[in-house]
Amino acid sequence: MRKIFVIGIGAGNPDYVTVQAINALNEVDVFFIMDKGREKEDLVRLRKEICERYIKDKTYRTIETTDPPRDRATSSYEPAVRAWHDQRAGIYERLIREELGEDECGAFLVWGDPSLYDSTLRIIDQIIERGAVAFEYEVIPGISAIQALAARHRVALNQIGRPVHITTGRRIADGLPDEADDVVVMLDANCSFAAIDDPDVEIYWGAYIGTEDEIVAAGNLQDVMADIEKMRREAKRRKGWIMDTYLLRRSKEQ
Ligand SMILES: C[S@@+](CC[C@H](N)C(=O)[O-])C[C@H]1O[C@@H](n2cnc3c(N)ncnc32)[C@H](O)[C@@H]1O
Structure with missing residues (x-):
């Protein structure tokens, strides 16, 4: 069965990466990296540095994709965020279905800790609810900001x-x-x-x-x-x- 790791990578210093996260990183076949606006280059670079530094076998693949922009013009914040999560769920679902083999392991690297102001876990729940692709998943905590x-x-x-x-x-x-x-x-x-x-x-x-x-x-x-x-x-x-x-x-x- 496919497996997804949601790995907290800490909030900026590669030394924040935990031993548990390093062990998980070393099981991953495909990293899904989402570009997010202006800060993207620096944040994507840090994710790549972490993979380079901590993964022994460099045969993993990296799939980069652009996060859809959130509608910031609307005055109704929560519906806009929900609509944005729907769009992202569609993208993540397609990536898991098309880019990950049946017995492979994929990962989303989350800035800081996945439990704080990050939508990855909510999106994973949405994908599971849709039922179009089956996978197990595990969350690795990280050092939050x-x-x-x-x-x-x-x-x-x-x-x-x-x-x-x-x-x-x-x-x-x-x-x-x-x-x-x-x-x-x-x-x-x-x-x-x-x-x-x-x-x-x-x-x-x-x-x-x-x-x-x-x-x-x-x-x-x-x-x-x-x-x-x-x-x-x-x-x-x-x-x-x-x-x-x-x-x-x-x-x-x-
Ligand atoms: C989308 S939230 C993600 C929080 C993240 N999941 C965490 O556990 O820290 C982004 C916010 O986290 C805070 N943040 C993240 N990294 C930071 C850093 N290195 N220094 C200061 N604030 C940071 C800022 O308030 C930023 O606006």
Whole structure:
């Protein structure tokens, strides 16, 4: 039977790749690599570097395909994302059916960890539901940008006995959730932290964490937000794309 691995490769540093991921990489016959917009060249290059570095037998095949663009013009975010997932499910299904032999093993290499803001697992579930191609699959966890951020700042994500809230820039644009003292923000294209005027919030910020372009900053949000906005703007201009993650903390610990 065909087998698919969904392998978390970590969020940028090839050293983040786990031993479990290396073992899985070495079982793969075909890697499916999806191009995703402007950052694609750098991210595709890292995936190829990982394969080169960790796979002993170089007889694997690589199939590159372009991800369909998401409709960003529509105001209804969730239906647009669902329609985009449908399209991607069709592409992944065709790749598994046409490019993978009956007893072969394929893999999708997922940035960071597959459980966080990544649609691969939802798409695999959709393909299984359609029933047009049969396969088994296994998920290998990876080091997410959140863990990499926390390690880089040498900070625990939660305060003693308190929860951690993980969300997107879009969702904190109107302020921090009332109940959350520690909020991790991903996918923020607009420096949404700049809208928060609470003087007691600290920020631990990082861009391109784990890569040679890494930039980090931390401090009282009101004191450092202008510097972070400037660094972010300049880095994005220089490189053409940016990925950043941050922890916002209302301090409860004395
Ligand atoms: C589509 S999500 C994927 C998250 C990924 N699955 C993970 O576990 O980290 C992309 C977002 O992850 C964050 N991200 C991923 N890699 C990062 C890195 N090396 N440095 C900072 N943020 C990163 C950014 O917030 C980016 O917008």
